Amino acid sequence: MxxxxxxxxxxxxxxxxxxxxxxxxxxxxxxxxxxxxxxxxxxxxxxxxxxxxxxxxxxxxxxxxxxxxxxxxxxxxxHPGHELYPNIPKEKALINRVLHHDLSFYAKISAVLGQVFRGLTSVVTDEMKNSVVSALGDLELFLIRNDWFAGEKVTVADLSLLPTIATLVHSGIDLSRFPRLFAWYDNCKALKGYQDDQVAAQQFGNFFKSMVKEGL
Ligand SMILES: N[C@@H](CCC(=O)N[C@@H](CS)C(=O)NCC(=O)O)C(=O)O
Structure with a gap:
């Protein structure tokens, strides 16, 4: 089965x-x-x-x-050993490092978006905006030496991050403030599931925007 x-x-x-x-x-x-x-x-x-x-x-x-x-x-x-998660200890370690960072990145973003999603507030405070901007600023630095999050090739780390970033974009974040992330987001268009993910991100974004007086 x-x-x-x-x-x-x-x-x-x-x-x-x-x-x-x-x-x-x-x-x-x-x-x-x-x-x-x-x-x-x-x-x-x-x-x-x-x-x-x-x-x-x-x-x-x-x-x-x-x-x-x-x-x-x-x-x-x-697909053991696939290049999205190669069986090479150092490459895997770099990917795992991003995945672990993503766990806390997502927790920060979810703390902001979740309040609105659950109808707990309709006001995006400066504190909420600053928390999102600061988390994105941290991610921007991951891309200082490479185009993808764990090196020069797309890996599972990029797949893990993309839906959260797409959700923020469709909820009103201007990603051009983060030029490396902006370029990475554009490169993600090559992924097979990118378009469907955009549709889902837009669905979330429309809902988010309908729930708040002023967006991110
Ligand atoms: N760290 C978890 C986060 C999962 C998570 O927060 N899921 C939320 C939706 S984004 C959920 O299922 N919430 C429903 C609930 O808590 O009942 C993961 O990466 O899978």
Whole structure:
């Protein structure tokens, strides 16, 4: 049986897994989950993932969540040694470093976007804006010596980051303030799942903009 992915288009980490599935042409059954309707909190879902998050995969009874763990699991299971996550310790270490940074980057962005998404505020404060700008400024520095986040080739680290950046762009961030990130974002157009991810990012962006008086 193929792996099942529990996913929401509103979730950047879940969209990173979709980007990988498209890039590698994997056969995965995708089940859309409505997070706002509480579908990650049902007893059935909690039995799979007590942390109630998408993405979650069910590989024939093996349940895994945390998008970066899922991304690397899928590559190592179906395409071990693929250049998106090569089996070369130093290259893998550089990719893992970005993935670990991305975990905290996403937490910062989600703390801002999530407040609006959950309807807790309709005001984007200066503090919220500054937090996003500062997190993007940190990412900009990763690209000081290379065009992709872990070197001169696209890797799973770029797939992990792209949906969050696309979501910010469609929610109103002017990425041209970060010239290296801007150029990287343009290079990402070569990814097979880029266009579909843009559609989902725009869906989030439209929702975000409808919920706030003034955007990012
Ligand atoms: N660090 C996690 C973050 C996952 C996450 O925060 N998912 C959110 C959507 S973006 C979610 O499923 N929230 C639903 C809930 O908490 O019930 C990952 O990378 O997978």
């Amino acid at each position: 193929p792996i099942t992915l529990y996913y929401s288009p509103m979730s950047p980490p879940a969209r990173a897994v979709i980007l990988l599935i498209k890039e590698l042409g994997l056969n995965v059954e995708i089940k859309a989950i409505d997070v706002r309707a509480g579908e990650t909190r049902t007893e059935e879902f909690l039995r799979m993932n007590p942390e109630h998050t998408v993405p979650t995969i069910d590989d024939n009874g093996f349940y895994l969540w945390e998008s970066r763990a899922i991304l690397t699991y899928l590559i190592e299971k179906f």
